[in-house]
Amino acid sequence: MDLMTMSELAAQLGVSRQQVWAWQHRRRRNGFPEPKGRQERAVGRQSQVWSLEDVREWQRDYTPLRGGRPKKVEETC
Numbered sequence: 001m002d003l004m005t006m007s008e009l010a011a012q013l014g015v016s017r018q019q020v021w022a023w024q025h026r027r028r029r030n031g032f033p034e035p036k037g038r039q040e041r042a043v044g045r046q047s048q049v050w051s052l053e054d055v056r057e058w059q060r061d062y063t064p065l066r067g068g069r070p071k072k073v074e075e076t077c
Contacts, residue, residue: 001049002051002052002053003037003039003049003050003052004038004049004050004051004052004055005039005041005047005048005049006020006021006024006047006048009050009052009055011068012052013055013056013059024050030062030064031058031062032058033050033051033054033055033057033058035048035049035050036050036051036054037049038051
């Protein structure tokens, strides 16, 4: 199982690190996988890691919600 940080996931999935952060930040609503743990990346610094397989499986079934303001509906009389 390949465990990856947000930056590594972003590179593998072809999206920005900010996009991965947004997915994980909203995981209660969108079902993004929970992190598998933490790994030390530098002396005294740890990063959360996810299973690449779990994230790819999630991404196959993920349909983003459309955001923004609702469009006005013109009234016809």
